[in-house]
Amino acid sequence: ATGVPTENMLTVFGTLAAAALVLLPCVNRINNQINSIAYFEPFFMGVSDNLQDEINGQNIDMSFATDEDEKLDVKESIEMKDITYAYPNTERLIFDHADLKIPVGASVGIVGTSGAGKSTVVDILLGLLEPSTGHIYADSVDVKEPGNYRKWLKNIGYIPQMIFMLDDTIRKNVAFGVPEDKIDEDRLWEVLKEAQLDEFIKTLPEG
Known part of the structure; x- marks a missing residue:
């Protein structure tokens, strides 16, 4: 029709x-x-x-660490001492006067059930969450004391659980945001070694 x-x-x-x-x-x-x-x-x-x-x-102080800031030197350990924390609007304590000490150079995995506080302990260590009690020490220095926090941030490299990867080389992913002509090769391999990825990268075809 x-x-x-x-x-x-x-x-x-x-x-x-x-x-x-x-x-x-x-x-x-x-x-x-x-x-x-x-x-x-x-x-x-x-x-x-x-x-x-x-x-x-x-x-x-909402400012970020800059290249001019000195790095807070850590030679012995990072310590979270007497940490108490509960999520906002809840009474259940995630940490109740908890202590954690990490020697410099150690690789530490934090394991536990869902909701046990694995991500929370990292967020507290980074300063993203403020505990109701306790302190974070780099050696014997309180990182939250005036003038120390920005220096403390110079030690931090953080990869979240949900990551973004460039469709590009590992080199450019590791040095994300750094212009091609300013990538420090020595620093690049130093970072890969700290992440325990250097030996794996060397086994790749273009490693």
Whole structure:
């Protein structure tokens, strides 16, 4: 009745079906990202509100470490002492006057069940979360004492659980953000060695 040949309609439907199959993974990824945003929004807002309360209530140095800042020297150990922490709006203590001492040069894995505080202990160590009691020491120096925190940050390299990798060489991923002509090869291999990846990298075809 439409006057459109059947074979033309089949061609159109076939093209649409093929396009739908190509687009389906993209739609799924978009849907997953939307779900992730919806899931993490309450946590983000909670962190944002708590940070704002801290900023409003205290004279907090929000600046980052710069190349001009000296590095806080650590020769013996990093120590978390008498740490107590509970998540905002909860009474359950994640840590109750807990201690942790890490010798310089040690590789430490923190294991435990979900919700046990594995990520939290790292966030406290980085200074992203403030415990209700306790201190963090680099050797015998309190890293939160005035003038020390920015120097402490010079020691920190942090890779979160959800990482982003460039579709590029390992070299450029390790030196992310550093211009090609300013990448320090010695420092690059030093970092790979500290991450215990240097021997593995050397086994790769272009290692």
